[in-house]
Amino acid sequence: MKDAVDRLTPLGLMVLALLREGEMHPYEMIRLMRIRRDDRMVTITNGTLYHTVGRLERAGLVAEVGVDRDGNRPERTTYAVTDAGTRAVSDWVRRELVRVDRPAEFRIALAEAHNLDRTEVVDLLRTRREDLAAQCTQHEDGLRGALEKGVPEQYLLELDRERTLLRSDLAWLDHTIDRIIGDALPWGAHEPTERYLEQRKLARQ
Structure with a gap:
């Protein structure tokens, strides 16, 4: 697991964290991250994201769970995070939250701190x-x-x-x-909000 976390890129971490919300295909991941403006923290292109998903699958952190076809659109492979992938998110965030020499990684760890x-x-x-x-x-x-x-x-x-x-x-x-x-900040899992559901709907289009 340590090797997997050490090789995990910021984009890879964001993909794993996204899949903790539910199964998705790469196109939906890209759309959802752009809708949420995650590209403020990491460069997101079609090529790098598909390559990242492939690396995560080979590392056993995500798994293919199905193939969708919508009309004339190309087939889209859907992925889910594995138990190892879920643990990798927590371990990566845990490591990067305390490091003061990696400001870019800290921003992403902070954005995903709610996973701890x-x-x-x-x-x-x-x-x-x-x-x-x-x-x-x-x-x-x-x-x-x-x-x-x-x-x-x-x-x-x-x-x-x-x-x-x-x-x-x-x-x-x-x-x-x-x-x-002081519990002034909501924490952890929560029921999907209307805004979240609208984002997912837009990302699937």
Whole structure:
């Protein structure tokens, strides 16, 4: 399982997470991800998605469950996530939520954090916060030391920006952790909403 998770790409993770919602064919996956604007986080093309689904199937993370034909349209193979694929989603999200060196992967892990238990996500985000706080302190010390040595401020703009971003990220984490702990944020599985059902209908067209 570790090898499968290590080889799992961000797009592969998103495909697995999508299939946890129900069986789909690749065309529907592409349409649904674009409707939801998941292409903000990862590049989605027909070629890369079909290639990704093939890799996931060979790895035993998804399985073919049927072939659909609608009118004159080409046959569309429908896939479902396997038990191994479901575990891979949780393991990947668990790993990426705490890493501070992979911002692109963190965005996707955060988007799929609801696949983990609420209390586990809080613990993972607290671990992430500790590492970010250490980074922020390091930047603040470096900036202060450079100023004390007389380094002109125009040479320190990037360091100042990074410190500001880290402070903002820490404030966001504190707020989000409080929301999750206080049950103010709905969590886990839920009944399909009207908007979700409309998205699925559009994606199948």
